[in-house]
Amino acid sequence: xxxxxxxxxxxxxxxxxxxxxxxxxxxxxxxxxxxxxxxxxxxxxxxxxxxxxxxxxxxxxxxxxxxxxxxxxxxxxxxxxxxxxxxxxxxxxxxxxxxxxxxxxxxxxxxxxxxxxxxxxxxxxxxxxxxxxxxxxxxxxxxxxxxxxxxxxxxxxxxxxxxxxxxxxxxxxxxxxxxxxxxxxxxxxxxxxxxxxxxxxxxxxxxxxxxxxxxxxxxx
Numbered sequence: 001x002x003x004x005x006x007x008x009x010x011x012x013x014x015x016x017x018x019x020x021x022x023x024x025x026x027x028x029x030x031x032x033x034x035x036x037x038x039x040x041x042x043x044x045x046x047x048x049x050x051x052x053x054x055x056x057x058x059x060x061x062x063x064x065x066x067x068x069x070x071x072x073x074x075x076x077x078x079x080x081x082x083x084x085x086x087x088x089x090x091x092x093x094x095x096x097x098x099x100x101x102x103x104x105x106x107x108x109x110x111x112x113x114x115x116x117x118x119x120x121x122x123x124x125x126x127x128x129x130x131x132x133x134x135x136x137x138x139x140x141x142x143x144x145x146x147x148x149x150x151x152x153x154x155x156x157x158x159x160x161x162x163x164x165x166x167x168x169x170x171x172x173x174x175x176x177x178x179x180x181x182x183x184x185x186x187x188x189x190x191x192x193x194x195x196x197x198x199x200x201x202x203x204x205x206x207x208x209x210x211x212x213x214x215x216x217x218x219x220x
Contacts, residue, residue, distance in 0.1 A: 007080075015046065036059065065152050109183075111185075161206065
């Protein structure tokens with residue numbers, strides 16, 4: 001079985017379309033949503049669709065670890081609530097995990113700004129070159145690999161970067177060229193160039209050893 005773990009916090013706008021897309025594609029797949037204390041209708045929407053919802057304190061890493069604890073699947077997929085999977089994603093994941101311990105998809109970013117295509121291209125190229133994946137790329141892995149690295153480090157930011165570094169010790173990732181489509185809302189709300197500059201500064205600071213808690217405050 002493939003288990004999908006989706007952390008959420010105030011995702012009422014994105015959730016209906018995400019759940020509808022999953023329902024149209026999935027069979028024999030377990031889906032668990034982990035809410036970090038939403039104040040909107042996220043939980044009500046999920047329950048109305050018959051999806052299992054767990055409650056957690058806020059923190060994406062903490063939410064994903066809790067969700068993984070309550071799943072039964074041999075394979076785990078960690079999906080953001082504003083991200084759409086490609087058609088036949090299950091077969092791609094199963095095929096990849098016969099050869100690899102973990103992997104991710106290429107990503108495309110929705111939105112009209114022409115730089116979003118450049119950004120997604122660079123994200124995919126950098127990930128393929130470095131072996132480091134981001135949560136926007138829909139990380140997937142064997143349950144045994146997840147357990148071997150101790151799950152996501154429960155830090156306030158860059159948990160996807162850190163688990164990628166740990167998973168690399170088990171083997172190279174499967175870098176699938178099929179694309180997930182993630183929302184460009186962050187880029188549109190804050191400005192594309194401003195967001196690019198912020199993310200590069202945060203990554204460089206993390207590489208230099210700055211605390212994820214301090215970086216999370218800067219990010220917010």
